Every structure is written in C-alpha cells, then in structure tokens.
Amino acid sequence: MSEHLPTMWEEIRARGYSRRDFLKFCAWTAAFLGLESSGIGQIVHAMETKTRLPVIWLHGQECTCCSESFIRTSHPIVGDIILDHISLDYTETLQAASGFQAEKCLHDTMTKYKGKYILCFEGSIPTGNDGVYCCIAGKTMESILEETAADAKAIIAWGNCATYGCIQAAKPNPTEAKPVQKLISGKPIINVPGCPPIAEVMAGTILYMLTFDRIPALDGQGRPKTFYSRRVHDTCYRRPNYDAGLFVETFDDENAKKGYCLYKVGCRGPVTYNSCAIMKWNNGVSYPIQSGHGCLGCSELNFWDNGPFYQHLASFPGFGIESTADDIGIAIGVATATGIAAHAVSTNIRKRKLVKKEVDVSRIKNIEKEGGNQDA
Amino acid sequence: MSTSISMRRVYVWQLPVRLYHWINALCILVLAATGYLIGNPFALQNSAEAYLGYWFGTVRFIHFAFAFLFFFNFVYRIYFGFVGNRFAKWGNFIPHKKEQFAEMLQVLKIDILQTAQAPLKAIGHNSLAGVTYFITFLIFLFQSITGFGMYAAMSNSWFPSLFAWIVPLMGGDAYVRVWHHLMMWFFIIFAMIHVYLVFYHDYVEGRGTISSMGGGWKFIEKERLEKDVTH
Numbered sequence: 001m002s003e004h005l006p007t008m009w010e011e012i013r014a015r016g017y018s019r020r021d022f023l024k025f026c027a028w029t030a031a032f033l034g035l036e037s038s039g040i041g042q043i044v045h046a047m048e049t050k051t052r053l054p055v056i057w058l059h060g061q062e063c064t065c066c067s068e069s070f071i072r073t074s075h076p077i078v079g080d081i082i083l084d085h086i087s088l089d090y091t092e093t094l095q096a097a098s099g100f101q102a103e104k105c106l107h108d109t110m111t112k113y114k115g116k117y118i119l120c121f122e123g124s125i126p127t128g129n130d131g132v133y134c135c136i137a138g139k140t141m142e143s144i145l146e147e148t149a150a151d152a153k154a155i156i157a158w159g160n161c162a163t164y165g166c167i168q169a170a171k172p173n174p175t176e177a178k179p180v181q182k183l184i185s186g187k188p189i190i191n192v193p194g195c196p197p198i199a200e201v202m203a204g205t206i207l208y209m210l211t212f213d214r215i216p217a218l219d220g221q222g223r224p225k226t227f228y229s230r231r232v233h234d235t236c237y238r239r240p241n242y243d244a245g246l247f248v249e250t251f252d253d254e255n256a257k258k259g260y261c262l263y264k265v266g267c268r269g270p271v272t273y274n275s276c277a278i279m280k281w282n283n284g285v286s287y288p289i290q291s292g293h294g295c296l297g298c299s300e301l302n303f304w305d306n307g308p309f310y311q312h313l314a315s316f317p318g319f320g321i322e323s324t325a326d327d328i329g330i331a332i333g334v335a336t337a338t339g340i341a342a343h344a345v346s347t348n349i350r351k352r353k354l355v356k357k358e359v360d361v362s363r364i365k366n367i368e369k370e371g372g373n374q375d376a
Numbered sequence: 377m378s379t380s381i382s383m384r385r386v387y388v389w390q391l392p393v394r395l396y397h398w399i400n401a402l403c404i405l406v407l408a409a410t411g412y413l414i415g416n417p418f419a420l421q422n423s424a425e426a427y428l429g430y431w432f433g434t435v436r437f438i439h440f441a442f443a444f445l446f447f448f449n450f451v452y453r454i455y456f457g458f459v460g461n462r463f464a465k466w467g468n469f470i471p472h473k474k475e476q477f478a479e480m481l482q483v484l485k486i487d488i489l490q491t492a493q494a495p496l497k498a499i500g501h502n503s504l505a506g507v508t509y510f511i512t513f514l515i516f517l518f519q520s521i522t523g524f525g526m527y528a529a530m531s532n533s534w535f536p537s538l539f540a541w542i543v544p545l546m547g548g549d550a551y552v553r554v555w556h557h558l559m560m561w562f563f564i565i566f567a568m569i570h571v572y573l574v575f576y577h578d579y580v581e582g583r584g585t586i587s588s589m590g591g592g593w594k595f596i597e598k599e600r601l602e603k604d605v606t607h
Contacts, residue, residue, distance in 0.1 A: 220540070231549075240426035245429060270549070300550060313557065325554055326557075336569060340572045344572070347490065347579070351490070
C-alpha cells in the first residue's frame with residue numbers, strides 16, 4: 001500500500017497520551033492476558049510497528065450490551081484507540097456514516113482488506129421465515145454474515161447471542177435464532193460468551209490478536225482459554241463457605257447477611273466458565289456473587305432454559321415447569337415401592353399353595369433321608 | 377413342579393463376581409447418599425466461620441474417592457466377563473439366542489403375571505436379569521463418563537480429563553449435572569426392585585438365590601441339570 005498508515009503507537013500518541021501512559025497500557029494488557037513479564041515488551045513492540053487492525057463489527061439480534069460493556073473497559077486507551085479510532089470501519093451503533101455511505105464503508109473495508117479484517121459479530125442470526133426478523137439495507141443478517149465472513153481473517157463472536165443464541169434462541173425460539181458457529185464453517189471463530197462478556201475479556205481478546213497476529217489458545221468450545229478455563233465457583237471468594245457447608249437458604253436469612261455460599265439459592269457458579277470472580281466488573285468494583293446474588297451462568301449454553309434461576313437443580317424438561325430430577329425420582333420411587341408391596345402380597349396369595357407343597361415335599365424327603373443333606 | 381425334588385449344589389458365582397457385587401453395592405450406596413447430599417446439602421443455621429468446617433468438602437471427597445473405586449471395580453468386571461466361568465460371561469448379559477428371548481418372556485410371566493410356569497431353566501442370571509444388568513452397565517458407563525467429565529474441571533490429573541469431552545457434547549456442565557443427578561434415581565429404583573426380586577425368587581424357587589451371592593452356591597433341581605448340561 002502506498003499511503004502511510006500510522007502505527008498503533010502513532011495513533012495513541014496523536015490522541016495525546018504520554019509514553020508513560022502507553023507503557024502502562026501495555027503492562028495492563030499483558031497482565032490481563034496472563035502473559036509473562038517479557039510479554040510486555042512484545043506488546044510494546046507490536047504497538048509500535050503494527051498498523052490498525054481493520055475490524056467490521058456487525059450487530060444481529062442483540063441488545064448492544066456487548067458494545068456497552070466494551071466501551072467500559074478500565075483502561076481509557078482501549079476505548080479511545082481500539083473502539084473510536086483504530087479499528088471500527090463499520091459498526092451500526094457507533095459509526096458516523098449512515099445509509100448508502102455506511103454500506104460503502106463496509107464494502108470498502110471488505111475489498112481493501114480482503115482476507116485481513118477481523119469480523120466481530122454481536123447478536124444472533126434469525127433464520128426463520130427466510131430471516132425477515134433482522135434485515136439491514138434489504139439484506140438478511142444471515143446473508144450479510146455469510147458475505148462478510150467469506151473474506152474475514154477470523155471471526156469473533158461477541159456474547160452469548162453470537163456464541164450460543166442466548167435469549168433469542170431460548171425456547172420456543174420464535175425467530176429460529178442461531179449463533180455464528182452454527183452458520184459459518186471453515187473460518188476461525190473465537191467465542192467470547194457472556195451476557196455481556198467482561199469488558200477486559202473483550203479487550204484482551206482483540207489485543208491478543210493485534211499483538212501476536214494469531215488466534216489466542218481456545219478450549220473445546222472455541223473460547224479463549226485465558227479467560228474461560230476456570231469456573232466462577234473455583235475462583236469465588238465465597239468458596240470456603242461451600243466447602244464448609246455453609247449455605248444461604250433464602251435471600252433474607254442470617255446466612256445471606258454473613259455472606260455464605262449461594263449454591264442452594266441457585267448460583268450457577270459451579271457450572272459456569274468465566275473470569276467474573278477474578279476480573280470482576282465495572283473496573284473491578286464487584287461481580288454478582290459479591291453483590292449477594294447467585295451467578296446466572298450467562299456465559300453458558302442455553303442458560304435461559306436452565307431455570308428456575310433461584311433453585312439449585314434445574315427443572316426437568318417435559319415434566320412441568322417446577323419438577324426437578326428429584327421430584328421425578330421420588331415419584332417413580334414411591335410408585336415402585338407400592339408396586340413391590342402389591343406384588344409381595346399377591347405372591348403370598350397366589351404362590352402359597354406352591355410353596356406349601358414344596359415345603360411339605362422337602363419335609364417328607366428330609367424325613368426319608370433322616371435329615372440327610374449329604375449330596376452325592 | 378414334580379413331587380420329588382432333589383437339589384444339587386452348583387458353584388455359580390466365583391469369588392471375583394461376588395467381590396465385585398458387594399464392592400459395587402457399597403459404592404452405589406455411598407455414591408447415591410453423598411451424591412444426594414451434594415445436590416441437597418443440609419441447612420445449617422450456625423454462626424461458624426468457614427475456616428472452622430469442611431464437612432461439605434469431605435462429602436465431596438468421599439463421593440470422588442468412591443467414584444474411582446466404582447469405576448475400576450466396573451472395569452474389572454468387564455474384564456472378568458471374558459475370563460470368568462460360563463455364568464459370568466458376557467453372553468449372559470447380551471441376549472443373542474432365541475431361547476434367551478423366550479426365557480425373558482417366561483420370566484415376565486412368572487414375575488409379573490405370576491402364572492404357573494415350568495421352572496426357570498437358567499442357573500446363573502435369567503435372560504431378563506442379564507439384559508437388565510447390561511442396561512445398568514450402560515448406566516454405570518454413563519455415570520462414570522459424566523461424573524469424571526465434571527470432575528475434570530477441578531483436577532489436574534490426566535485420568536478425569538479423558539472424559540472432559542462429554543461436557544461440550546452435552547451442552548455444558550449444567551446439563552451434565554442434571555443427567556448425572558437423574559441417573560442416581562435409576563440406581564435407587566433398580567436397587568429396590570433388585571433386592572425385592574432376589575427375595576421373591578429365593579422364596580418361590582427355593583434355589584438359595586440370596587445366599588448364592590455370599591458363598592457362590594446355588595441349589596438346582598437334579599433333573600434340570602441332567603436334562604441340559606450344556607447350557
């Protein structure tokens with residue numbers, strides 16, 4: 001390319017940040033990514049040499065909470081540089097352009113940075129009724145996704161919507177909403193679930209790709225290992241209460257005041273993989289459990305359908321709204337016990353003669369043998 | 377039944393089978409009890425600080441320890457199904473002969489309809505019992521996979537991580553947990569029916585079904601043994 005594109009460092013400098021701020025930002029990023037101390041140097045180097053990362057950020061069926069979360073990252077450079085300035089060539093929510101200009105922006109980026117741009121997708125994609133539930137510029141979201149994904153370097157699926165379908169895909173899923181990974185194949189997809197994902201997790205994922213020019217290490221479900229390899233439960237500060245068997249029984253009891261474990265009031269921490277207990281929210285102020293409410297499991301598949309939220313055991317599909325596995329088990333157990341009792345009674349009535357005869361016969365035989373039980 | 381019954385001792389259950397049975401019974405008892413507690417812990421209203429207690433951690437530890445015992449005991453039984461005597465062999469569990477299906481029908485008639493029937497031919501497991509145990513083996517496998525799958529997240533050991541694939545396959549820990557929990561009820565109900573039927577058959581047939589799992593011997597009609605020695 002003939003035109004000189006400013007490096008990240010130049011862009012940051014132009015925004016009025018000092019070298020000191022810049023280095024702090026690099027150290028902060030390295031810490032969130034869990035890199036060793038030499039990683040800071042790598043980030044500094046990458047920022048000084050790499051140009052902007054072209055990003056197309058699409059919004060499907062969603063509530064924009066992912067974007068809202070992202071603009072609240074604790075380091076201002078993320079918001080200033082990554083969001084406002086550096087990357088977003090096209091995003092419905094934040095771009096200045098509208099109408100034909102906006103569409104032109106999208107196509108310009110797609111042709112100019114063919115195979116180089118990152119596609120960030122926020123929201124799910126409705127596929128019911130030919131996708132009429134979410135259309136932009138006369139095109140369905142599914143066709144927009146297919147078109148933009150075709151030449152993308154990688155796709156980041158923001159939030160539970162883009163990863164698993166979230167509330168739109170909850171039963172009965174009227175728009176037949178689907179996540180990105182169900183529609184696109186053959187492209188690297190990074191799933192960043194959560195409703196929304198933690199701002200630092202989003203920033204960390206993008207900054208990793210920017211710094212190292214590769215996909216972060218992903219787990220079996222395509223989530224960055226750095227942020228999703230541990231359960232909220234395992235990193236929770238209330239965990240000692242769980243091991244000691246100290247549980248909140250209701251939200252207004254003494255145990256709740258003492259900050260005991262929320263396991264019995266439906267906390268999904270033990271089945272949820274996320275960094276909430278470590279990074280926390282809103283610049284590290286708090287996270288749901290710290291605020292006295294159980295985890296809802298918002299970064300897990302079908303978390304809306306795993307309700308009710310305030311009971312430990314999910315209700316079991318097909319057996320009524322409130323029936324759990326235990327209710328079903330107890331009902332079958334009682335039925336079985338009744339059956340056994342009835343069977344035992346009928347056995348004694350119907351087999352009495354038979355057993356009596358056998359008893360008589362064996363008695364006679366034993367007398368004949370004179371108590372002889374000596375088998376040949 | 378003929379009027380002159382003469383019984384002969386037959387060594388049916390070898391020691392490994394009997395050991396397996398009782399270790400398995402103990403494991404299932406402990407696993408169901410601790411498993412139920414893990415799903416529904418006691419409500420304790422006290423003013424203790426967390427560092428003073430560890431009872432829930434201990435319950436979980438017992439559950440995990442017995443899970444390992446349960447699994448390797450199960451693996452041993454699978455092996456013994458190839459090398460044990462004819463009553464322990466896999467052929468008893470997977471019906472593949474016409475007479476096995478006929479016997480299943482006969483057992484249903486005896487057990488449920490309680491109609492007068494010729495005495496059961498089977499010396500070891502009857503075909504219906506065999507199939508039922510095969511289903512329990514499948515559920516043992518399911519419980520082992522789902523259990524270790526959930527355990528993998530809190531273990532650095534290589535062994536549980538062999539089962540970690542089940543979690544994404546079933547759609548996350550929440551689903552694995554619900555199914556693992558539901559299958560506990562299968563064991564409870566199985567145990568109820570199993571114990572009852574053992575008493576029932578012992579009572580009706582007088583072959584010593586109950587004690588056979590202690591000493592290994594059953595008492596079989598002489599005629600029956602002479603008629604068909606190959607079975």
